[in-house]
Amino acid sequence: MTDEEFRAEVRGWLAARLASAEFACLAGKGGTGRAHEFVAERMAWERRLGADGWIGLGWPEDDGGRGLPWRRQVIFYEEYARADAPGRVGHIGEQLVAPTLLTFGTPEQKARFLPGIAAGTELWCQGYSEPGAGSDLAGLRTRAALRDGEWHVDGQKIWTSLAHVADWCFLLARTSADAERHRGLSCLLVPVRQPGVEIRPIRQITGTAEFNEVFFDDARTDAGNVAGEPGDGWRVALGMLGVERGVSNLGQLIGFQREFESVLAAARGNGSIADPDIAGRIADAWTGLQVLRFTTEEVLGTAAPDPVAGGAAANVVKLMWTSWHQRLGELAVDVIGPDAMLAGPEYDLSDTQRLFLFSRAETIFGGSNEIQRNIVAERGLGLPRG
Amino acid sequence: MDTPEQAALREAVRDFCRKQSGPGAWDRLTGELGLTGLAVPECYGGSGAGLAEVAVAVEETGRVLLPAPYLSTALAGAVLGEDGGEPAGGAAAGFLPGIASGALRAAFVFGDSVQVTDGRLAGVARHVLDGAEAGLFVVRAGEALFAVRAADAVVTPAGTLDETRSQATVEFHGAPCARVGCPAGRAEDLLRVLLAVESAGAAAHCLDVTVGYLKTRVQFGRPIGTFQALRHRCADLAVEVTSARSTAYAAVRAAVSSSTGSPASAVSAAAAELAVLGPLAKRHCADVFWHAAAEMIQLHGGIGFTWEHEAHRYLKRAKTSQLLHGTPAELRRLVSQRAGLS
Known part of the structure; x- marks a missing residue:
């Protein structure tokens, strides 16, 4: 099968499924600023994806994946975005937990957890940030101790997407109190639905709740549910950040193109494109998208380190796309003009308003852009640490 | 992203740029390295590579602001080279060997001020990049491109803010010209x-x-x-x-x-x-x-x-x-x- 035949297969599958009675309601749902929508339907969609073999495309075949090359994975994400398919509820399992287990997990852990991720039947959330440990993640204070063959977890996590639907939490906790900061952390796999775990949604800037606080009060998990060695959690937790993002970063460019086109259509529709300032900003947004595409393809699409970005290519791309997307949101609202000041009943917002508001999160989550700049300065440019 | 050949070219140009200085630089750049002939077909004395290779050389010479009209001359090789074997008024055959050898330096004249009438060019162009030392001008008139010998134009070098590359004002008063195929x-x-x-x-x-x-x-x-x-x-x-x-x-x-x-x-x-x-x-x-x-x-x-x-x-x-x-x-x-x- 050629790449283009594969693309046609993906496209055909998505078109057929999104036209079906069960999933027709889902097109365009659950995306930027809309992760609260149609959650039950999107969970069913995740199981459909799994049943038809669209989860774990890049995993080795022996581990339940399809062993597809990088390019095919990108094609899947591109077509997914082009079809306006719904926001995923299984991406943390597929893109963070599974790659981590494939690298650091025991055969037993892989056998236990990968099938549920691949089938879309077990959903994951990620427990890294804490109220006192955001950018300074190594300062986290959630503790876990091994007693009677179980880890006992106490503490609090925050900004936990999808915790309210997740079955499992991929949790970074301190397991050795006397060790300094980065040492003494472990990556635990903790069941979410148990008496010791309490989840509270965080209402955010958009009025909706996509993130949660998660409280652990003597929550338990089996002694074997630690990814990598106990005490090696820092390396395990951060080792996979960025590794799998390349594929989705390339795929999301198609979604950005769609968003740009809707801004352009709005500007034509209400005549604001006749304003030279708006027209110039539209040209800049389009130019920026081409530049983002070329750069993403170049620095993430090749194995060799980029001559400028060096080992910080993923950080360069994160700085670029988040800034571009934020500016697009600002432009989108200015194109709409005064009507952008109005909200619907019960604070129901338009897609434009959600883009405008939610994009403020993007320069903060996944490592704030200030932290990204630190990494580019250090790993990309080799500047000395203070 | 470089092919192995491009990587070798890049290294050679970078090495040259580290060591180059003085008036002999152009001779080495064109003779030993053959950089102006990268996009010139082999039948005219070039190496028949292409624009990708010219780009590698331009990136490296740009890195050090090499004070030579390399960009314009190498591009003229590519533009005239696109006429390939066609006589097309003889522009390619007449100029490409000189470009490839480095004997002929070129500059481009765009803008709207030059007209062609009965095969002769008239008009004045300012800000002609690399114009002061050019022996050949590739000139836009309407949507077409023409090759003109500098000897048939009046060239007035300009003082420049950026002293690493020249500009000139170029006047054509009924200069004979040859049509170039590239739009x-x-x-x-x-x-x-x-x-x-x-x-x-x-x-x-x-x-x-x-x-x-x-x-x-x-x-x-x-x-x-x-x-x-x-x-x-x-x-x-x-x-x-x-x-x-x-x-x-x-x-x-x-x-x-x-x-x-x-x-x-x-x-x-x-x-x-x-x-x-x-x-x-x-x-x-x-x-x-x-x-x-x-x-x-x-x-x-x-x-x-x-x-x-x-x-x-x-x-x-x-x-x-x-x-x-x-x-x-x-x-x-x-x-x-x-x-x-x-």
Whole structure:
């Protein structure tokens, strides 16, 4: 099968499924600023994806994946975005937990957890940030101790997407109190639905709740549910950040193109494109998208380190796309003009308003852009640490 | 992204640029290295490589602001070389061997002021890049391109803000000319692509030198590269410089795919892409270069403001590259129009 035949297969599958009675309601749902929508339907969609073999495309075949090359994975994400398919509820399992287990997990852990991720039947959330440990993640204070063959977890996590639907939490906790900061952390796999775990949604800037606080009060998990060695959690937790993002970063460019086109259509529709300032900003947004595409393809699409970005290519791309997307949101609202000041009943917002508001999160989550700049300065440019 | 041959070429040009100085540089660049003949067909004494290889050489010579009319001359080799075996008025056959050997230096004249009547050119063009030392002008008149000997024009060299490359005012008073097959619009977009590549190379140099300085300059008892205010500015610049290089080479790929040697099925799509990416890449890369040069001066402090330090030459080159062949504002409108965004 050629790449283009594969693309046609993906496209055909998505078109057929999104036209079906069960999933027709889902097109365009659950995306930027809309992760609260149609959650039950999107969970069913995740199981459909799994049943038809669209989860774990890049995993080795022996581990339940399809062993597809990088390019095919990108094609899947591109077509997914082009079809306006719904926001995923299984991406943390597929893109963070599974790659981590494939690298650091025991055969037993892989056998236990990968099938549920691949089938879309077990959903994951990620427990890294804490109220006192955001950018300074190594300062986290959630503790876990091994007693009677179980880890006992106490503490609090925050900004936990999808915790309210997740079955499992991929949790970074301190397991050795006397060790300094980065040492003494472990990556635990903790069941979410148990008496010791309490989840509270965080209402955010958009009025909706996509993130949660998660409280652990003597929550338990089996002694074997630690990814990598106990005490090696820092390396395990951060080792996979960025590794799998390349594929989705390339795929999301198609979604950005769609968003740009809707801004352009709005500007034509209400005549604001006749304003030279708006027209110039539209040209800049389009130019920026081409530049983002070329750069993403170049620095993430090749194995060799980029001559400028060096080992910080993923950080360069994160700085670029988040800034571009934020500016697009600002432009989108200015194109709409005064009507952008109005909200619907019960604070129901338009897609434009959600883009405008939610994009403020993007320069903060996944490592704030200030932290990204630190990494580019250090790993990309080799500047000395203070 | 380089092929093995391109990587070897890059290393050779970089090595040459490290050592070059003085009046013998052009002879080595053209003779020993054969850089002006990279896109000239072999039958005219070139190496028959192409625009991708010219781009590699332009990026590396741009990095050091090589004071030679390389960009214009190498591009003339590519543009005339596209006429290939066709006699086409004999322009290719007449000029390509000189371009390949380095005996003939070229410059491009775009703009709207030159007219062709009965096979003769008339008009005046200012700001002709590399015009002062050119022996050949490739001139736009209407939508067509013509080759004219400098001996048939009146050339007045201009003093320039950027002393590393020349400009001239060129007058044609009924100058005899030969038709060149390449459309004028394509030639100007190719020139923009090469200016983009050159700017990306020079911007990378500004960043490299600045980062090097920040590692060694000590204030308050430590290298100033440990201060976050400066580190973050360098990180932002690294993002821009990375993006400039990627964008410039995307434009180079469109230039290569739309040249006459490429598969016919791909040429027209690539030509449309070049029409957008030429101005887009030139604007983006020159803007990045400008920012990199400005940061180079600021982050070097007082030393960056001196005549001895190289920073001012980069700042002047950057501004010149922004203003040549479409200002940022003009190119923004051009991209908007060509990409159908209005």
